[in-house]
Amino acid sequence: MADEALVAAEEAAGAAGMPQLEFSTFPNQIFWLVVTLIVIYLILSRIALPRIGAVLAERQGTITNDIAAAEDLKRQASDAEEAYNKALADARAEAQEIIAETRAEIQAELAEATAHADAEIAAKVAESEARIGEIRAGAMQSVEEVARDTATALVAALSEGKADAAAVKDAVAERMQGGSQ
């Protein structure tokens, strides 16, 4: 009975003051605190920390890999661009070459055709000139003949006799010669 009263009195005193200074609860608190801390430590060190460490390392690795892959792709892209530019320049140069070649070819063909045409024209001209000369010779001959006939007829009409054909011919020829002098 006396013990119970003492306990009650102690409890009352504890309640009135600071429960933090209730030393009878200290072993209990310390025991359970140690248990709690050990459990937390085991959970963390056995499960949580290795797991989080692994995840962080994996993430770091993934990021590094991704950056390397991105750099690789970037390099590939610049390579492709370079190749494209090179191909473009090559094509351009080739096109220029083809243009020059074609131009030279056309020039040569043109020159040949011109020469050919010139030759043809020259031949035609010569031919035409020959013909013109022929025609002119024929015309002269005709003129001589007409003159002789005219002279014969004139002689016959004027001298009332037969004209000496040979004499007329010589005279006409002489005149023509002189006229053409």
Place this chain on the structure above:
Amino acid sequence: MATDSNTSGDTQTAQSGSGRVIAFGLISVAVVLFILGLMDDYESGLSIHPMDQFIIEPFFGDGPIHWYTVTNSTVWMGLAVLAITALMVLGTRGRAVIPSRVQSVAELAYGFVRKMVEDVAGKDALPYFPYIFTLFLFILFANFLGLIPGSFTSTSHIAVTAVMAGAVFLTVTILGFIKNGAGFLSLFWVSSAPLVLRPILAVIELISYFVRPVSHSIRLAGNVMAGHAVLKVFAGFAGALGVGAVAPIIGVIAIYGLEVLVSAIQAYVFTILTCVYLKDALHPHH
């Protein structure tokens, strides 16, 4: 779910939306505290017992508290373990390279403490990172769970914080002697000071070294206890004033917001001080 759809949309609306959610949460917490305050029996007007929330009692039934008895403190420590497991184990079970929300939080906590250990105590302190992370998570979750109305805050008890601070102190001291031998004592011999001053400084350094675990533990327990006691006092005012208690409710909201900050900051402070002490043990030379 409302915040889910918000975050996918415009950032501005998402921010104001989450701000609204936080404000709403704070107000509802205040209302809950107010109702809890009303339900407490204040038979004689302003008889507020702000320290009653820290009383340790058996969780199952009544009786004496033996060292193995499951108390309200034990239950909330267990809930902290469950919450830590949910965050750090269940949250990361996807092992996703692109993390889910919970996994990002777990990774954030991991990276935060790991960087702190590395920056403050150096690279050779990283083997002790799991221990420091254990302390950090326990304090953080005990503090935050303690902010749930009606819960119990394990870290408000000096017995809990003193054990943790004492463990840090002992570990660091033993480690200092193991790593550096007698060279660890150069921590107290300030070689950059004039020779005359060195013995005096050594005494001061020695005293400050042994005060470390005291300040380390009381800082945490005191902050948490004071905040919760103030919350209880304001809630008691609200209970005494009844329905017209606008000012105490605003006070409760403000103090609660402050306590959310204090919960995180004190966990951070405890952890970074642990790192600082560890640095002294590994590199005692000034």
